Amino acid sequence: MTTSAHSRLVRTPLAVGWQVHAASGPAEVGADPIPATVPGVVHLDLLRAGLIPDPYLDDNESALAWIGLVDWTYRTTISLSDEVLRASARHDLVFDGLDTVAAITLNGEMIAEVANQHRSYRFDVTRILTAGDNELTVAFRSPVKYANAQSIALGVRPRPYPLPYDAIRKSACSFGWDWGIATYTSGIWREARLESWSDARLAQVSLHAQPEGSGGVLWVHAALERAETVPLSVTVRIGDVTEVIEIAADAEHVQAGVRLDAVERWWPTGYGEPVLYDVEVSLSSEDTVLDEASRRVGFRDLRWDTTPDAAGTPFTLIVNDQPIYVKGVNWIPDDAFPSRVDRDRYRGRLQQAKDANLNLIRVWGGGIYESEDFYDLADQLGLLVWQDFLFACAAYAEEDPLRSEIEAEARESIGRLAHRASLVLLTGNNENTWGYEDWGWKSILDGRTWGAHYYYELLPALIAELAPHVPYAPGSPFSPGGGWDGSAQTGPHPNDEEHGSMHLWEQWNRRDWPTYREHRPRFVAEFGWQGPPTWTTLTRAISDDPLTPESPGMIVHQKAADGNAKLTGGLISHYRVPGDIETWHWAMQLNQANAVTCALEWFRSLAPHNAGAIVWQLNDCWPVTSWAAIDGDGREKPLYFALKNAFAPRTVSVQPVDPVQPVDPAQPADGGLVAVLTNDAAEPWQGEVVMRRIGFDGAVLASDAVHVEVAARETVRIDVPASLAVAGDAARELVTIEALGARGLWWFAEPRDSALAAARLSSEVEAVDDHGGYDVTITAEGLVRDLTLLVDKLDPSATVDRGLVTLLPGERARFRIGGAAAWVPDADAVISHSVARSGNQLVR
Template sequence: MRKTFSKMSFQVILSFFSKLYRELFIKLNYLFSIQILKFHTLKLTRIDSNLKKYHLLYYLSIIVFYSCSTIEKDTPIKTTLTNNWQFKGVDTLDWKSASVPGNIFTDLLDHKIIEDPFIKNNEEKVQWVSGKNWEYKTTFQLSDKILKKNNIALNFEGLDTYASIYLNDSLLGQTNNAFRKFNFNIKKIAKKENQLRVIFTNTASKEEIAAHKNPYKLPEGERIFTRKAQFQYGWDWGPKLNTSGIWKDIYINAWDDLKFENIFIKQKELNKEKATLSVEITIESATDKNVNLFTKINREVISSNLTLKKGKHTYKVPIEIINPTLWWTHNLGDPYLYHFNFQLIADGKIKDEKSIKKGLRIIKLITEKDTIGESFYFELNGKPVYAKGANYIPQNSFQNKVNDNHYEKLLSDVVNSNMNMLRVWGGGIYENDVFYDLCDEKGILIWQDFMFACAMYPGDIAFLENVKEEAKQQVKRLQNHASIALWCGNNENLEGWKRWGWQANRKEKEKQEIWNDYLIVFDTILPNIVAKFSETDYWESSPKYGRGNPKYEFEGDAHDWWVWHDATPFEHFEEKVPRFMSEFGFQSFPSFETLKYINQSDAIDLKTDGIKSHQKHIRGFQLINEYMTRDYNVPTNDEDYAYVSQLLQAKGIVMGIEAHRRAKPTNMGTLYWQLNDCWPAISWSSIDYFGNWKALQYKTKNAFENVLISSKIENNAVKTFVINDTFENITGTLKLKIIDFYGKEIWSDAKEIEVLGNSSKQYYNFSLNEINKNTTVLVAEFNNEKSYFYFAKPKDLNLPKDEILKSITKTDKGFFITLESTVLQKDLFLFTNDKGHFSDNFFDLLPNERKIIEFETNANSLDNLQFKTLNTIE
């Protein structure tokens, strides 16, 4: 009894002093309203002289306040509604279980009502799904605690797309945009037991009505009337799978009198000495009220007193950080993030709290007139940064199949491939929060398109208001992300209008009205929203000029599709180098795993109906073969053909990347099309649907190194450049040698050089007059960086044949594979049936040199490891 009494007494005393200190703390805050503090160096940067006498007592109160674990939380209650869902066709099927978040295709697949559209040619068999109306329902309970709250909101993070929402048989409202959140006040109709129904109307029926009302036919098709992922209507790399359903979370949010609506951490001034921030905090309050705001930055605390007004208002809280740590891309420094935690305290209780990770950096798009046109490059923290990366599309036609592990793997692949920028393409989706969080953490810049692609869009008031709200929500959602480098209005809409024949056979009045509607969205609404709700630059349309306009080479960003679409040879990339290449690409077949999956067969067969249905470009197979015939010996069997197609793709794109980088600083960015796939496909991707690296991904990893040795042939002479993307000068020995394919040295030289930071320069030049181009290779080396340069096309190389010696050693993560050969083995490709990742692949194995490859896998053996090289392709 004595121990129990002592424990109870201690709790009573602790509770008493906690309450006392809380009251004291609140009173002190009213007296001691600190506006700017810096705790990074544990120094107070500004204190009113009249308040200095409270300094010690104030900090003592903070320590006591944060050490007391009894402070109450009265924060909003969030209840996610993802369970007990069912679905059915409005006029067919019985009720069946559904997954939320999800979509109608995956629900039908789960119940084996449809065949998997990702295999064989099943895509055409499921088109009926998009033409039907579907209904989803669930029941849920609300606790007395929630029902007693003054405010109860039902929040939909994403409905795809035209939905009518009923709660307890009352119509809450209707939705018309898959990219918007929709919130409904349900305080008056919420009960302990509730039924929620969501009825989806097919897009075609809505689009037909909108098209009929529009005064003229717009390019490209009726998808333009529906605000959802445009690629779902079919693209030249993806299927036509127009989804419907609850594709993001649904939740109840219940609260009483106070809550955060939004927090925007704005940078007023940023340099090495000081970061001056203005935190714009939007708070919704039921009454006029005095509150405390605690801002914890990493481990330090700032307190502010706010006088709230009833309603929704924005309050500015200044913060100063001395000697801030700046955020950099991973290839140039540390992507450092400050951890901000905000607590809203009133009546001695925490009313709401929010955490934000924020990187402090200044990112600008620099477009300035110069002697050849106009620059286009990104400046990070005052330094020009060369952008290296790719265009990104949704990772799956069915977004609910993409989980956090997929994001982690793909974005880790981006970092491991030396990329520092991705362009989120405008025909897909605004990505999930985890995507941008990981880009912040990993130091990857994001060029973010608004979701408009390859079309002209309507300009009626309802559509414009819908777009305006969509843009406002998305920009505010992403406004604190350090990774966001640019907001771009659309993908190729301007190019299409100027060059693709969309103006043909239209009267001048009609053309002017369509163009005015374009300007309202992309020259007024979107840039105004970006300016108001972010600190990010805006670019109207990508590209600025199409390849039919001579200015595309000298101003803005470029999409260069002379290669591929116009069948222009790869050498074009070396002749026409724009200021910033935001799109260029070439197709290849995917991995053997993916080809087998499409056909549902262990054999590699490229002539099946399934393979044909997974090639969405009308001339795709023809163009691959045409280019292959130019540069390679065309294989006679399908397995070798798929392998060489990947080498072909990599050859062309790497030629472009190196040409762009050699032209630095005239050119300051190269983003190829495309990084990934949304389904198993023959496409422009460098990483296929199952996450396998194609030859392009391995070879761009080398081409994107910060320090690159790159050579080209001009007037029968070889010119060798060294490119340095770091900001430091680098000195060392540039070593060059020419060897034959048996390892015999034909010629060599070396010279001491200094490579300036952030530069590209030619450092060597020699004639090819005395060189046998078909039997030799140039090996260049600088500070442990190597490059191999061939003087002839692959099909003209006289490659010898010999055995590849291998030894395999088991490791904790997989296997080490040691390889040797007495002759040069060109484009050595390792493959196995076991799932895993090779540290290097599609590489050249020099004569009599040993190379060790790591294969990360869960497999216990590698008995089925196989090789392919160009040496053995007939």
């Protein structure tokens, strides 16, 4: 075969001409091939062909479980001319993602057998390709059958769900979760292509942008794959700096530091601009560019302060020497079929996060390593990323074939993500180190491996080798100082609130949400409360007639163990359980928002002792009752506004002096309340703080005022005078603390035990654009608690900018509605009983 000298690498996507058919198993659609989309999975191909119903509707999930028991074969033809074949010395077949267990053949010759969704594959097929048509086949085995067989081969290990997701390197939640549909997908879920090249290519490009004073150094490491032993050069361009590195004919690696005299720092949102620099790395032979790679980097220092102090061990993120209070959310795959999530959808979801005053996204370990689009957008938006390695809530075997697969996927993922300005932490697992201690695993394992090698040895060693600038924690939760001595975990308990990060789930599972105040965590990486999706999303997905909290479709779309019982148990001490489904729906959404508000206000009041909170969870992967703030159709629940309000740059909250001591709510511990002013802005906050105890009728019963100065990024506590902190009539009074436009409230009684009257509202509607934008001004005649507009009932596409607004008698509030193009403006509709919802509607 002859080749043209020094030809450039050519990437040819393999995205057309695919077909898929059921090869074996209990297929209910026959064995005839149907058109397949790549990237994609077989469920979506069957759906497009009209052969299955939408898996997300009603109980179609169980009706389609057979798909995961079938072997599916994808097939396409690669047509190549003799000229194309001869133009390059090498032709590689590349798959960015295969889900999951597959045999790959080309022209009838077996290329490889693979079994890992979380890595890419490259195969030299130069010898096999011929001029003309080349038949490519990817034959997938049933993931359910494979996982079951591997579980037996490796030894059954503890996990919270029936199917052994721990025995296969596949997204754990594709086997179902307590918020997730079980899909058991198969397919070519990321891009497939043919790469043709000569001489050499860039096998990997790793970058680290390190600031130094007012300048910086871009550290570059490039790994090469060669077809010829010829001299090469690598050119690095960043800003107005270009550097050329000559490479010997036999070298396979190149390292260099490119110095810049002046750089602007990358900052997380709320702390400055996320300045990024474009980097171009090109590989050349003589004057021909053979291959090139583009990256964007940000210059910033970061570390986690875990220096022990008098209270234990902090877990404080510091970026560019600035402590960052982490306002985070946990992220799951945004669709149970992740290939449907494109850049626009990522952009919309991450912008929603930023608009809710969030600054960190934790990519949870039971999902996937997200696409480049996700991390690109996080870099651009200044959203910090905490990335779990993909282990969740289970014991994992440390033997092959799992062991080798895990090392390969970890190497690839570290190399792919390490240059990201947004990446602040790599974490070994989700809850596995905690589970080993507290969930009865030790006796069940009876000496078998459970994953300690990965979390305490393999992963930290790989990070030290490939990306020593990236911080690492063995697990979430995790206490700094903990380790593994070969037979047991050492150091503090992994979920000790005095040390590092912790998860708080007792409130949702067994207790009530005011008991969040019994904890003083240094950092909370998971906690949350359930609530149903928006009404439009719920009724689109479930066609029960009648629709009730316990009707069949509702139960299918409630995955948590005893979920509805926990919803009711968590509501009853605060509000009465409504009799009609729409009001039940609102009650559970409001209680979800109130629970998380209580927790976040308490955690922030503890700053800097508490250095952050990460709410479970931002998003959903399908329409379901869950802990999410944004439902499976992308609509914002009341919880979203709880995050937005509690994570605002400047907040006021009112807290009991001693929340652990059980007391009559009308008589706080020691008769004391404290007002907490949090200033997370870069400028000082000063002015008059007005404190009042008022009646529900608006009458001022006692008041006081003080001048307060709150420095930038600081928290100040003010003792509330006893004349305000003790109620005369708990059922009819509250405390308000107001400072420069922010307000904190303290209620002396639970709503159900209070004299909260029916809301009396009036409204005005004004159009602000031609695309369904309106300003709605609502005036309250009496006290209205947590007023929220469920605007999806006006128009399924509508959004609103605020919620959970408490109005004192005579006050008004403006709501900006957007996207309501199909709505005919109607002031009465806005304040109708089903749209303008409040806590007032739930007390009688």
